[in-house]
Amino acid sequence: MITNAKKVIVIGHKNPDTDSICSAISYAALKRKLTGNDYVAKRAGQINSETQYILERFKITPPEYVADVKTQVRDIEIRETEGVDDTLSLKKAWSLMRKNNVATLPITEKGKLKGIITTGDITTSYMEVYDNRILAEAKTPYINILETLEGTLLVGDEHTIFEQGKVLIAAANPDLMEDYIEENDLVILGNRYESQLCAIEMKAGCIVVCEGAKVSMTIMKLAKERGCTIISTPHDTYTVARLMNQSMPISQFMIQDNLITFRTDAYVDEIKNVMAKQRNRDFPILDHKGIYRGMISRRNLLNMERKQVIMVDHNEKDQAVDGIEDAEILEIIDHHRLGTIETMKPVFFRNQPLGCTATIVYLMYCENRVEIEPSIAGLLCAAIISDTLMYRSPTCTKFDIEAAEHLAKIAGVDVTEFAGEIFEAGSNLKSKSADEIFYQDYKDFSVGDTTFGVGQINSLNALELSEIKDRLYPYLEKAREEHGVDMIFFMLTNIIRESTELLCVGSMANQVVENAFHVKEVSNGYKLDGVVSRKKQLIPAIVAAMQE
Incomplete structure (x- = not known):
């Protein structure tokens, strides 16, 4: 089944002649009109001087060259996981992963990939990090702390960063607190006025007041004078202590070095081998400019879609574009002997003993009652003239002649004069190697x-x-x-x-x-x-x- 979003390649043989190029262009145009889907003519080799003349004569853009039709990363369903900022908190990153059912988040800046963070990295941060200065080392924004603790900022600026001091719980009385609170520390405490006052006087950088306890105007005024941030949270001390590390920015734990990424034009056969040797579940995808485009996993390879191809003017593997064995062949339109091509499933195969593939394409326009535009008529007429050597070839049939004469009228050309122009253009070989x-x-x-x-x-x-x-x-x-x-x-x-x-x-x-x-x-x-x-x-x- 072809979807509207799927592009189908219509292509002739390697070292294409006029029939190969003109039939591909004309048949792609017919398929677009019949289906409304995206059929595009391509070429598997250099356009010769005869064909170039014909395309210029009818103002047709030459088909784009493709070296092969092997399956590439762009043919896989890329999961468009949105990139996040490296200041995002671990808690929010975890929530995003659960919401989107992903195990990896890409970290980007202006479209460029900076790193990735996985559920494993977050688990490590929670289970293995015991350093009470880690919040400062991670340069944790206060806005992350507020978000993680569902807190309210009473004093301070949410856009500043906690970058000095340690995190501790003020469980002792004020006399003992003086022995372990140091300048710039973040202190978790309750509603005791004396404890709040002591922390501020010991030059704490921030105090977190738990269970939504009231903070007096005196304490808030003093904190403002001393440059101490005050955050109020509805959670109890135990919960706050558990949540605090989750406020750290993911930049502290993201993977930046030796990232394994794939380009959209990379071949699936190549990336399979790389993926098999890695423990990673997900891999970032970049375009040719290095811009992040999404993620893929090994599971995506199971659902990859091969390039869809229609072969015209040939049916032999040796003559086909490279990688044809990896493509999904939908149709074959040809006038040559049956060759060596094999398909995975039945295809539409039209092979007739005519002098030119373009004649078959012309017949298909007529059978489907599709009007032939003058430029397309010119291409088809030129292909028949070229392939039958102006009706001199023994392969030429009455159908070829009738088709060429009718197409010439639509294109507004005189067959004899047009044939002379075509062969003159094609035989201008003096300057060629x-x-x-x-x-x-x-x-x-x-x-x-x-x-x-x-x-x-x-x-x-x-x-x-x-x-x-x-x-x-x-x-x-x-x-x-x-x-x-x-x-x-x-x-x-x-x-x-x-x-x-x-x-x-x-x-x-x-x-x-x-x-x-x-x-x-x-x-x-x-x-x-x-x-x-x-x-x-x-x-x-x-x-x-x-x-x-």
Whole structure:
């Protein structure tokens, strides 16, 4: 089930050609209109000059590049636990944890993560801290003490900080109190006037009067003169003593060093290993700017949502964007042979023996009675012209021709003139390097244990193809090693002459070509008259030769 908030990626194959890019854009637009959900076209490789021209011609923004579709932290349900200030009292932090049913609170400042505090840290503060000077060491704000004790400030400023002295209970008579009360101490006492007076005269920093006992005007006046804070609380002495440590700011106990955080763009596979080695239950998430975004736990990984993908113009894993095995494939729209892709559950799969995926997309617009905008019509028409070599390819059907002619009318273009513009833009390769030419349109394939790659360049200019051959042939062996395939075949296709010069590298490559087409090598290439289609003419013949 797709929710409105879930983005679905519509993407073609690696080293995308015009059909791959234009079909992805057009099909994403169709899905948005049909469902109202967020379908977005992406690309898995560099856009070639032909496709770039077409996109600019119809003022279409190129799809964003994605290197892979592996599951990332941003695909997990991040718990948006709000960051707190480090002056927050332990008691309030504990209350927030119980209210929100969390075991960890993030401590932030201006969106940046300063630290975290866990229920374990709070328990430690309560069970293991016996130092009666800890409140001063923690620089506890009086406002925290008032809040924790549910107290009322009778004398003093709630925004000042208790940062000197110890905490003690005045259980003895005034004579003995003089022996252990020191300057700046916080003294917990009752309603005895003499005890209150003694504490103030001994220069206590604060007195906490328990059980809501009345404090005389004389005591309050003296306290104000001596700079002594007076707090009245409804709790008894025992309760106040228990609560006092809970007024300390969480900054005293928060974890700041060696924090384990994850970025929103981190891959789930990577963080799983880190999480497994840690005792932490929760981990803060930061965005690419280092701003705190929320928390995740190991439990969140159980409910993670994989990226949702629609594949267009391919159905083979080797040609798909990296990480496709980790994604949830929703649909496949293609016109190639059935390949090696596997899915976790049934998907909508439309595969038709047509000359172009864009023709299938056009048919789906018609079947759903969705109006085709002129810019989308231009993209689909261009894809059909490109993939069928202006109807010259043997893969071209009457449906492709009818679709292209209808789309041309909607887009307001003349097919013949438009085709000339497209091929001229695509064949402008003089300034490109060998690797740029190679990756214009390259795909990997496999037959049994044999792997091979096939690339293709189309041009109207025989001289340009000759120049490309001189630059490209020395690069092919390097490309073969980089891709780790047994053989590479590269088609230099002359659109006007409807012929191809085939270059090849690999230990068995020449034998395969000669067996497939019964030709001999001339000047590091094979002349294949009438062969212009990689899908319908070259690959079937090569595969048949390999299987003999």
